[in-house]
Amino acid sequence: MKTLKIICGAVCLLLFATQVWSMSHWNEARGVYDDICYLRQAHLFQRFGLAGLDTDISHDDDGYLVRKLKEINFPLSDPPPCHTPMPAAKKLVIQYPPGTGFMLALFPEGHQVVPLFVSATTIMLGFALLAIFYASSAEATLLATGLGCLAIYIMINPVKASYSMAPTMVVCALAGFLTARLFAGAQREGRLSLTVLLGLLLGLSVNLRLANLFLAAGYCLFLLFAFLSSRKPVILLRGVGFGVALLVGMSPTLAANWINAGSPFATTYGGQDVAPPTLSLEIVWLYVADMQFVLLVLAAVSVGYFLRAGVDSGIRRVALIAAVNLAVNVAFFFTHTAITPYYTIPIAMLSLWSVTFAVLMGPAEAVDGSLVGQAASARP
Numbered sequence: 001m002k003t004l005k006i007i008c009g010a011v012c013l014l015l016f017a018t019q020v021w022s023m024s025h026w027n028e029a030r031g032v033y034d035d036i037c038y039l040r041q042a043h044l045f046q047r048f049g050l051a052g053l054d055t056d057i058s059h060d061d062d063g064y065l066v067r068k069l070k071e072i073n074f075p076l077s078d079p080p081p082c083h084t085p086m087p088a089a090k091k092l093v094i095q096y097p098p099g100t101g102f103m104l105a106l107f108p109e110g111h112q113v114v115p116l117f118v119s120a121t122t123i124m125l126g127f128a129l130l131a132i133f134y135a136s137s138a139e140a141t142l143l144a145t146g147l148g149c150l151a152i153y154i155m156i157n158p159v160k161a162s163y164s165m166a167p168t169m170v171v172c173a174l175a176g177f178l179t180a181r182l183f184a185g186a187q188r189e190g191r192l193s194l195t196v197l198l199g200l201l202l203g204l205s206v207n208l209r210l211a212n213l214f215l216a217a218g219y220c221l222f223l224l225f226a227f228l229s230s231r232k233p234v235i236l237l238r239g240v241g242f243g244v245a246l247l248v249g250m251s252p253t254l255a256a257n258w259i260n261a262g263s264p265f266a267t268t269y270g271g272q273d274v275a276p277p278t279l280s281l282e283i284v285w286l287y288v289a290d291m292q293f294v295l296l297v298l299a300a301v302s303v304g305y306f307l308r309a310g311v312d313s314g315i316r317r318v319a320l321i322a323a324v325n326l327a328v329n330v331a332f333f334f335t336h337t338a339i340t341p342y343y344t345i346p347i348a349m350l351s352l353w354s355v356t357f358a359v360l361m362g363p364a365e366a367v368d369g370s371l372v373g374q375a376a377s378a379r380p
Contacts, residue, residue: 001138008132008145015152016125020118022156028113031072033081035113037094038163040065041101042112052101053256055094057083084270086261093260095269097253099207100164113163120166121155127173127353128152134360147356151349158291158341164209168346171205175215176353183321184314184358192238195223199242203249210253210269211343214332215350216246218325277335286339295348300326302355318358322351 028035043064044052057080060066065080074081084095094101104112128148135141151173159165175198182194198219205212223239254264261268287293303326307319329347336343 001141004138004141005132005135008141009129011145012125012128012132012148012152015149016121019121019152019156023114023117023121026114026117026160028110029068029071034096034162036065036068036072037082037096038100038104039068039112041094041096041098042104043109045098045102045105046109052105053098053252054259055256056260057092084268086268088266089260089262091260093268095273096164097207097210098256099204099252100167100209102207102252103167104163116163117155117160117166120170121152123170124148124151124155124173127177130177131356131360134357136360140360143356144360147352151353154295154345154349158345161340161342162209165342165345168205168208168212169349171201171208171212172215172346172350173353175201175205176350177357179219179318179321179350179354180357180361183317184312184361192234192241195238196241196245199245200249203246203251205346206250207252209346210267211332212346213250214329215325215346217328218321218323221324221328222321272338275337277332278337279335280337283337283339284334287334287344290341292341292344292348295352296326296330296344299348299351303351306355306359312362315355315358315362318354322354326351 028039040060041052041055044055044059046052047062048054048059057065066076069076069080080092082095083092085092104116107115125148128144128151131144131148132141135144151169155166155169159169178194178198178201182191182198199216202212202216202219205215219242220239223235223242227235227239257266257268258264267274287296299322303319303322306315307323326347329344333339333343
């Protein structure tokens with residue numbers, strides 16, 4: 001086992017090294033509109049501190065946005081991309097929440113994207129090695145290695161498509177770990193603190209991408225039904241703690257909405273992003289034909305298998321939460337008219353990390369014991 005773990009760890013390290021080598025050659029001026037707006041948000045934070053939450057176009061008095069648009073030959077006579085007019089506030093503001101810009105602002109201007117992705121990929125490597133460390137059998141070690149390599153590999157394709165995805169992948173891995181500790185762990189102590197921590201983390205993820213709010217759907221529904229079925233005050237306390245922490249975590253976005261749109265609950269998005277849900281086979285097919293659908297299927301199969309296997313109640317509990325989460329997120333994105341190559345990646349990776357860590361932290365027979373049990377029951 002020790003030798004196998006060393007080999008698997010070395011495989012993850014080798015893949016990590018190739019990814020970092022590739023990232024080191026990236027150019028920040030790749031002509032993507034989203035990139036410019038995230039970098040402009042970072043520039044505002046570096047110039048004004050927390051006052052950078054105000055993204056009105058009037059704050060571009062140093063010509064930063066104009067320079068960035070000139071780099072990609074964007075016609076300056078056109079409205080700037082990724083900015084939405086706010087008639088009530090009489091502003092033209094960045095549509096994205098402030099979290100990704102804040103993360104980029106931690107690094108020096110002109111050298112922000114590569115350090116952000118390398119840092120996030122390094123953390124992915126750490127979770128991959130942690131999963132391998134938790135493995136108690138050869139099958140579990142291979143399972144952990146497979147997920148670890150997948151998580152490291154996708155940090156370039158398709159995660160590179162949006163700067164918001166790199167820190168989101170970190171959130172998914174950490175949330176998956178906390179989910180397993182909270183719902184699959186045998187310990188009773190510290191469950192309230194873990195619940196609050198998980199809610200805060202998922203709330204913080206909303207500052208990276210508004211759609212990350214749906215990552216909390218499965219947890220909210222699980223805690224709600226757990227209380228309705230048990231009526232225990234301790235379950236109510238955990239649910240309230242999760243909800244309050246979720247709200248606190250997303251408070252920077254609520255503050256940014258208030259400043260830029262005139263209300264904490266008014267959106268800075270426009271166009272397709274605020275279109276009503278539409279059930280269309282064309283939209284569904286676009287997802288089916290995309291790489292992210294492979295990850296969705298992998299997550300669904302993994303969740304479905306451990307939901308039915310019944311090896312351990314903790315693992316089944318985590319699988320149930322992941323299944324509800326998958327269903328809610330798929331329903332939202334498959335009826336959302338705007339489509340990108342990465343929209344469903346967070347829920348797929350959160351589900352995979354959650355179930356994998358639940359299995360690794362559970363009984364040793366969780367990986368292969370159910371198969372043995374099924375085979376034994378099939379004997380005459």
